[in-house]
Amino acid sequence: xxxxxxxxxxxxxxxxxxxxxxxxxxxxxxxxxxxxxxxxxxxxxxxxxxxxxxxxxxxxxxxxxxxxxxxxxxxxxxxxxxxxxxxxxxx
Numbered sequence: 232x233x234x235x236x237x238x239x240x241x242x243x244x245x246x247x248x249x250x251x252x253x254x255x256x257x258x259x260x261x262x263x264x265x266x267x268x269x270x271x272x273x274x275x276x277x278x279x280x281x282x283x284x285x286x287x288x289x290x291x292x293x294x295x296x297x298x299x300x301x302x303x304x305x306x307x308x309x310x311x312x313x314x315x316x317x318x319x320x321x322x
Contacts, residue, residue: 234265236294238317239304241273241283248304267294272313284313291317 237255240248252268255261271287273279295301303318305311 232265233300234267234298235300235302236291236298237266237268237302237304238271238287238291238314239268240310241270242268244272244274246274248306252304264300267298269294271317272310288316 237252239252240246242249242253255266256268260266269287269290271284271291273283301317303314305314
């Protein structure tokens with residue numbers, strides 16, 4: 232049973248990445264691959280952004296050993312920079 236951990240922006244955030252992941256959630260592959268969405272960013276104030284990042288990082292650290300594939304969604308450079316810590320933990 233392959234399990235996929237998806238690291239991306241919040242479900243509450245407007246935008247393309249959120250729309251794409253929500254579309255995948257409605258697909259059969261989401262349940263077939265036991266996908267879990269870790270939310271690491273929200274488009275709100277600085278404190279909420281920091282809280283979302285820290286909460287997501289802790290969830291990621293706890294869940295990482297249980298998953299076979301890690302899918303990290305990136306967009307512009309700020310998104311990629313935020314997600315570096317998630318990708319470095321895979322090495």
